[in-house]
Amino acid sequence: MKADISEIIEVCLLAGKIILSNGGETYRVEDTMIRIAQSYSVKEVYSFVTPTGIFLTVQGENKGQEQTKFIRIFERSIDLNKVVLVNDISRRICNGSLTIDEAYEKLLEIENQKHLYPKWIQIIAAAIATGFFALMFGGDWKDYLSAFITGGIGFVVFIYIHRLVRVKFFTEIITSTIIGLISVFFLKIGLGNHLEKIVVGSIMPMVPGVQITNAVRDLMAGDLVSGVARGSEALITALAIGTGIAVVISFL
Amino acid sequence: MIFLDLDLKPLYSSLIATMAFGIIFNVPKKTITSGGIIGMLGWSIYTWLIDVLKYEMVSATLVAAFFVANFSQVLARYHKIPVTVFSISGIIPLVPGGLAYDTMRNFVENDYLTGVRLGTKTLLISGAIAFGLIISGVISQTIRGKERNYVKES
Numbered sequence: 476m477k478a479d480i481s482e483i484i485e486v487c488l489l490a491g492k493i494i495l496s497n498g499g500e501t502y503r504v505e506d507t508m509i510r511i512a513q514s515y516s517v518k519e520v521y522s523f524v525t526p527t528g529i530f531l532t533v534q535g536e537n538k539g540q541e542q543t544k545f546i547r548i549f550e551r552s553i554d555l556n557k558v559v560l561v562n563d564i565s566r567r568i569c570n571g572s573l574t575i576d577e578a579y580e581k582l583l584e585i586e587n588q589k590h591l592y593p594k595w596i597q598i599i600a601a602a603i604a605t606g607f608f609a610l611m612f613g614g615d616w617k618d619y620l621s622a623f624i625t626g627g628i629g630f631v632v633f634i635y636i637h638r639l640v641r642v643k644f645f646t647e648i649i650t651s652t653i654i655g656l657i658s659v660f661f662l663k664i665g666l667g668n669h670l671e672k673i674v675v676g677s678i679m680p681m682v683p684g685v686q687i688t689n690a691v692r693d694l695m696a697g698d699l700v701s702g703v704a705r706g707s708e709a710l711i712t713a714l715a716i717g718t719g720i721a722v723v724i725s726f727l
Numbered sequence: 728m729i730f731l732d733l734d735l736k737p738l739y740s741s742l743i744a745t746m747a748f749g750i751i752f753n754v755p756k757k758t759i760t761s762g763g764i765i766g767m768l769g770w771s772i773y774t775w776l777i778d779v780l781k782y783e784m785v786s787a788t789l790v791a792a793f794f795v796a797n798f799s800q801v802l803a804r805y806h807k808i809p810v811t812v813f814s815i816s817g818i819i820p821l822v823p824g825g826l827a828y829d830t831m832r833n834f835v836e837n838d839y840l841t842g843v844r845l846g847t848k849t850l851l852i853s854g855a856i857a858f859g860l861i862i863s864g865v866i867s868q869t870i871r872g873k874e875r876n877y878v879k880e881s
Contacts (some may be wrong), residue, residue: 497815498752498811498815499809499811500811503809503811504763519755523784534816551832551846553751553752553753553815554752554753555752555753555754555755555812555815556753556754556755556810556877557753557878558809558811558812559754559755559808559809559812560808561810562808590753591753591755591756592750592753596750597751598749600747600748600750600751601747601751603743603744603747604743604744604747604748604751607740607741607743607744607747608738608740608744610740611740611741611744611770611820612739613823675824675825675828675829677823678745678824678828679824680748680751682822682824682825682828683824683827684818684822684824684827684853685815685818685819685822686818686825687822687827687849687850688818688822688853688856688857688860689857690853691853691854691857692857692860692861695857695858696861709827713827713828713830713831714831714834714835716828716831717828717829717830717831717832717834717835717836718831720832721831721832721835721836722835724832724836725836
């Protein structure tokens with residue numbers, strides 16, 4: 476298949492952007508972009524991916540046919556369905572069953588796609604997850620109940636404050652403070668026996684465990700810059716959560 | 728005899744927690760249950776190693792992550808979707824989120840010694856998870872590489 480270099484770059488960058496901002500690993504972003512570009516018979520592809528931006532250079536078959544483009548990534552969350560869909564598109568491009576325009580349109584569609592599950596299901600899922608985490612870490616059924624309520628409220632607060640202020644660090648501090656307050660309240664009225672289990676369960680949806688693991692994985696794979704960057708992001712998140720909870724615990 | 732005195736609480740709580748996390752992470756509908764089962768297997772291997780075989784936290788995490796990664800590879804091959812979908816939900820129970828938070832809380836509360844101790848443990852555990860995932864990835868790549876050569880030769 477043949478295509479214009481600038482069109483190839485657009486498709487590659489859009490695919491890379493979707494994967495990177497929805498929880499894909501660094502090597503998957505690079506791999507997908509290189510595969511898409513190579514299926515349009517170009518000579519060389521170079522990419523450099525960090526969690527905050529992507530550089531891509533594509534070199535055409537003739538001399539002087541090379542272009543570089545850079546895009547900035549502002550927000551990262553985890554939405555694995557989009558990663559699956561982009562992976563499918565890239566597989567179809569490699570098979571040769573998608574033209575470049577079709578691919579671009581499909582990718583735009585994926586980028587604007589909504590969450591598979593409605594908000595209320597997500598909130599209930601968060602509540603159930605936090606409850607069972609409290610149970611899993613050794614709490615009893617009373618802790619389960621209070622973590623269920625605390626985690627559900629925490630998730631709602633997180634979504635709405637984040638929509639309001641768009642600063643992740645601030646959102647995390649406020650949410651964890653509220654979670655701390657509610658957990659202490661439940662402990663005081665006798666619903667729940669272990670403060671630690673309730674708190675740790677309730678903050679699980681925010682906690683940067685997956686980010687820390689991905690950071691170490693990037694470092695081991697040789698993506699040093701993105702490993703360090705992801706690690707710092709995780710550290711700041713952990714700091715925000717720790718501060719929010721510690722404020723409550725030290726004042727009450 | 729080892730299995731008989733195991734109570735079921737860790738099993739079903741990790742199963743349901745991982746499935747609920749799958750919904751938060753927006754995994755495709757057909758993979759929610761299998762992701763939950765992977766999370767449950769990982770967590771039961773982990774608790775079994777710690778409670779029964781008296782492993783250290785780090786080594787138990789390494790072994791559990793290795794198994795999680797292998798199950799994820801198999802399921803990813805079966806469903807033909809990226810392995811990340813399974814491995815991210817599968818490692819959720821193992822991930823040292825609570826420890827990372829505990830570390831920072833100790834720092835904020837001026838208990839630097841405990842903070843450093845817990846922080847080191849957090850790093851080692853996440854290193855163990857990453858290492859478990861990478862070992863399994865390398866093994867499967869090596870095997871697949873051989874398959875490809877075999878196909879080319881034949």
